[in-house]
């Protein structure tokens with residue numbers, strides 16, 4: 001996990017972060033109060049977004065990353081290259097194990113993962129860069 005600055009990122013990565021910040025505003029998280037926004041960059045350079053959507057039955061909750069990936073698949077693409085996740089947390093936060101496994105399902109090479117932590121004013125506080133192979137080594141997949 002590497003801490004990075006905004007000026008070290010590509011234009012496309014900044015675009016991804018901006019899209020994730022925007023979609024996070026639509027997060028429906030009345031139970032956890034933990035809003036998450038995600039934006040996926042697919043193999044064709046298109047961006048797909050998602051936010052978490054909770055339900056009073058917690059098991060029905062959709063994670064932001066999953067919604068973004070489902071949106072990509074629904075558009076006809078099955079291969080993501082990068083993902084940005086935006087949330088507000090006291091420490092760094094990374095996609096959960098379920099979301100990591102879903103990224104494995106819909107990628108054919110390593111995925112760059114950018115985790116953005118917002119401050120109390122919803123401004124970017126810190127950015128961490130990592131990758132799927134680092135977060136989920138020896139993943140369960142068809143070879």
Ligand code: THU
Pocket residue numbers: 029032034036051052053054061062063064065094095096097099
């Ligand atoms: N959440 C995500 O959206 N992505 C993750 O990978 C971890 C958890 C959401 C689910 C729930 O709405 C809230 O964060 C707290 O767990």
Ligand code: ZN
Pocket residue numbers: 063065095096097098099100
């Ligand atoms: Zn998850």
